[in-house]
Amino acid sequence: MRVIRSVPAAVWFFALFFTCWQALASLRILDPLFFPPPSRLFSTVGSLLASGELGREAGRTLTRASVGFGTGAVAGILAAALVSSWPWLHRATQPAIAALYSSPKLTLLPMLMLLVGVNETSRILLVGLSSFLLVVMQVSDAVRSVNPDYVNMAASYGAGQAMVIRRVYLPACLPQIFTALRLAFGRALVLTISIELLSGQNGLGSMIWSAWQTFAVEKLYVGVMLAAGLGLLFQALFRILERRLVPWERR
DSSP states (O other): OHHHHHSOHHHHHHHHHHHHHHHHHHTTSSOTTTSOOHHHHHHHHHHHHHHTHHHHHHHHHHHHHHHHHHHHHHHHHHHHHHHHHOHHHHHHHHHHHHHHHHSOGGGGHHHHHHHHOSSHHHHHHHHHHHHHHHHHHHHHHHHHTSOHHHHHHHHHTTOOHHHHIIIIIHHHHHHHHHHHHHHHHHHHHHHHHHHHHHHOSSSHHHHHHHHHHTTOHHHHHHHHHHHHHHHHHHHHHHHHHHHHHOTTSOO
């Protein structure tokens, strides 16, 4: 019983879900043509791994998402620190940031393609812009919400600007920074796959679209589930990193 209780509830949920799916498909309650049983999906995963296609396409998607997310997140944190230092700059840039944040990002893809060409640069720029907008909004709010009494107290004890940033602003803002990073990476992955569905010649999105066009149902399911699994994996990794770096913010 102790071993059973130590298994996370999510594992039991997925085990029960796939078991029921397999049973319903085997009994033809679910049409295997449209809902292939997990046994066939696992076989498809094996063949795609053996051919190298699954790893290759997933790697291309992760590369695009990671490069776009990394550049956008770093730029967003730096920009948030900058606009939070000068209230007039925050007031001047907030309408433009809010307008871009609220607009569907895929609508900007043709414009970027027009400016920089139909290439990887335009795709990565769009992913980076999406990450930048989310991070700059979240982090600037975090910086501006720091209690000024803490800042004044640190300054009264002789702390310089660097010490105030390291001892006051950074601990106060880290939880929201990690929240912004988790959300930004999830959005970067979604946007990357969406771009690949529209204009990519490779990547998970392109593989999913090609599977739909050729009615390769098992391959389509595998692509969608792998995309979901990657999102789940990286969300868990960000959570682990947050627990290590922000031990005072237990969730």
